[in-house]
Amino acid sequence: MKHFIAILFVILHLSGCMKIPFREADRVPMSSQDAGIMVNRFKERMPVNFQLLSTIVFLYNWSQFSGIGYLDINAEKRAFKAVGINPMGVKLFELSGDEQGVVTHFALDALTRRGDLARAVGEDIRRIYFDLVPSPGAAVRRKKYEIIFSRTLEAGRIEHVFAGPGGELVEKRYYRDGTMDWRISYYEYQKQDGKSYPRGILLKNYRYGYRLLVKQKELYL
Secondary structure (H helix, E strand, O other): OOHHHHHHHHHHHOOOOOOOOOOOOOOOOOOOOOOOHHHHHHHHHHEEEEEEEEEEEEEEEEEEEEEEEEEEEEOOOOEEEEEEEEEOOEEEEEEEEEOOOOEEEEHHHHHHHHOOOOHHHHHHHHHHHHOOOOOOOOOOEOOOOOEEEEEEEEOOOOEEEEOOOOOOOEEEEEOOOOEEEEEEEEEEEEEEEEEEEEEEEEEEEEOEEEEEEEEEEEOOO
């Protein structure tokens, strides 16, 4: 924990509210990729239990908010813990969640007045960090530079898009009633201790009109 706190104060002085540009995956032909092997290889490289320290920028209409996020993820159990603080070091929220739901351990009054904070943050964490590989029954569609896995759900359709020389997940998107509901883009995969994780993430929620920009600063396995 002392190690996290030390890094946290460094990031607080460096992050500010600047926008973080990410580089898209190189466009390479995917015709020779075996879809099943590619997905299994990607799955093996994904960490299961890990902690992340990230800078976060939330954009809604003309407003922009920045902060620091700490996440403890157990993808196997689909459980997480999350803490968010602002650039001044003030804690904004502390949450935990699993398949049973999300628990708010702490939240500023100003945030709870804006709606169900726990549900909103919990849904975004699940969308970003869980279900990163398509289900075995997903339909496969090929484009020149992408392989798209699509599966129809009760309320809509979810797609996983793989691309780049490493055959990595570059996008998840969800459609409801034929319209894109949300989309998550993953950028600049980094390798650490035999595992791989994206340095940048951008979530766009089209239904509620906000964007969430995440830059991973430290990964602990």
